[in-house]
Amino acid sequence: xxxxxxxxxxxxxxxxxxxxxxxxxxxxxxxxxxxxxxxxxxxxxxxxxxxxxxxxxxxxxxxxxxxxxxxxxxxxxxxxxxxxxxxxxxxxxxxxxxxxxxxxxxxxxxxxxxxxxxxxxxxxxxxxxxxxxxxxxxxxxxxxxxxxxxxxxxxxxxxxxxxxxxxxxxxxxxxxxxxxxxxxxxxxxxxxxxxxxxxxxxxxxxxxxxxxxxxxxxxxxxxxxxxxxxxxxxxxxxxxxxxxxxxxxxxxxxx
Ligand SMILES: O=C(O)CCC(=O)C(=O)O
Ligand SMILES: [Fe+2]
Numbered sequence: 001x002x003x004x005x006x007x008x009x010x011x012x013x014x015x016x017x018x019x020x021x022x023x024x025x026x027x028x029x030x031x032x033x034x035x036x037x038x039x040x041x042x043x044x045x046x047x048x049x050x051x052x053x054x055x056x057x058x059x060x061x062x063x064x065x066x067x068x069x070x071x072x073x074x075x076x077x078x079x080x081x082x083x084x085x086x087x088x089x090x091x092x093x094x095x096x097x098x099x100x101x102x103x104x105x106x107x108x109x110x111x112x113x114x115x116x117x118x119x120x121x122x123x124x125x126x127x128x129x130x131x132x133x134x135x136x137x138x139x140x141x142x143x144x145x146x147x148x149x150x151x152x153x154x155x156x157x158x159x160x161x162x163x164x165x166x167x168x169x170x171x172x173x174x175x176x177x178x179x180x181x182x183x184x185x186x187x188x189x190x191x192x193x194x195x196x197x198x199x200x201x202x203x204x205x206x207x208x209x210x211x212x213x214x215x216x217x218x219x220x221x222x223x224x225x226x227x228x229x230x231x232x233x234x235x236x237x238x239x240x241x242x243x244x245x246x247x248x249x250x251x252x253x254x255x
Pocket of ligand 2: 112231
């Protein structure tokens, strides 16, 4: 049986008109809701349905942590700074276990963050520090990737982290309990069923229409639902290497 999309948004609305709604003191730019009327939806619902929501800082002086706190509760993750700076680096400059180390200034493939963790971060906020609007953040809803898979396949298709995180064998599923995960390199298939599922996912991603988001000024932010959508980044031309984003992981978002 195909997995039940809880709130499947009509495909045509994915690239529909933006609307701006007010959340606290900030302007939130969301999408026309699946219900069609542009009705106000809970931020968590909007994130689950669309995968992301654009948000704006009040001023350039507002710190990324302050913005993030308005929208949710900041994750405390051992070994991960509350605010991480995302700076384009060449393969030589970046750590080999990071996307920068593998892809350098090239396109980052669609993925979910920390897909090799047992429970990956729930949400994250990206804030523009130095804009380079030519470089886009890409988003693809998990329904476009897993929506046609049946529950049994998703249960049987087991993956593991490419590198053991500890001595235990961790089995990971790509879609479980409403939570998606995907990474083309950091998780590897264990079962035959997983090898086949991986191929289908790669094919779907190849032909999918991703949403392209650009962050144009230091007020621009995006909140992404890391359990509902995959994301990536276009390549960084040499004239755009000044692009800097800040990222904050969130455990929850405010209603
Ligand atoms: O730079 C971006 O827009 C996204 C980068 C990203 O997904 C990552 O570093 O994990
Ligand atoms: Fe990412």
